[in-house]
Amino acid sequence: MIFKKDKRIILAGGVFLLTLLTYLSSLNNPFICYDDYSFIIDNQLVNEFNLKELFTSFSSGHYHPVTLLSYAMNHAFFGLNPVSFHTTSLLLHLLNxxxxxxxxxxxxxxxxxxxITALLVAVHxxxxxxxxxxxxxSSVLYP
Structure with a gap:
């Protein structure tokens, strides 16, 4: 019985490690010109961290308050450092x-x-x- 639990932990750890290694290089990605600017960099909701506004406003035509809250928290703790934004996304993916x-x-x-299922989700x-x-x-917050 103990061996079976240890095996599960080892397998889950292996999946975790493979996922981490797969995406580790993405941590150094810069912000890119597509939606990163309108959703994060130039977004007053993210820069000002006003909870009422985060949960009652649309951003770029979208209503994603939990996503905006996660961006605002990243910004509040680490500024507009792209590494922190990518790290948060990777940690959320690892959790998923x-x-x-x-x-x-x-x-x-x-x-x-x-x-096998977790590996397919991890590196698909x-x-x-x-x-x-x-x-x-938003895709890693609520897949």
Whole structure:
């Protein structure tokens, strides 16, 4: 019984490590000209950190208060440092991957299925943009 729990921890740790290694280079990405400027850099809601405004205003035609709150918190703690924005997105993705591992294991009872499923979520090409592009934070906050 103890060995089975240790095996799950090792497998989940391996998935975590592989995911981290896959996206580690994205931490050095700069902000890019697409939506990073309108959603983050030039966004008064992010720069001023007014909770009432964050939850009652639209930004660039979108209503994403939790996303804006996460941007505002990044800005409040680390300024407009792109590394902090990418690090937060990577940490959220890592959390999602571990949650997938846990959920699939709870449903299937098989560590191998949980590992394969979590790996697919972790490194699937469709998730690269969500993790590597600061303005795509909403995709890792509520996938």
């Amino acid at each position: 991957v571990l949650l997938v591992f846990w959920l699939v294991f709870k449903i299937s009872g098989k560590p191998s299925i949980a590992t 090409p469709m998730n690269v943009e969500s993790v590597s592009w600061a303005a795509a934070r």
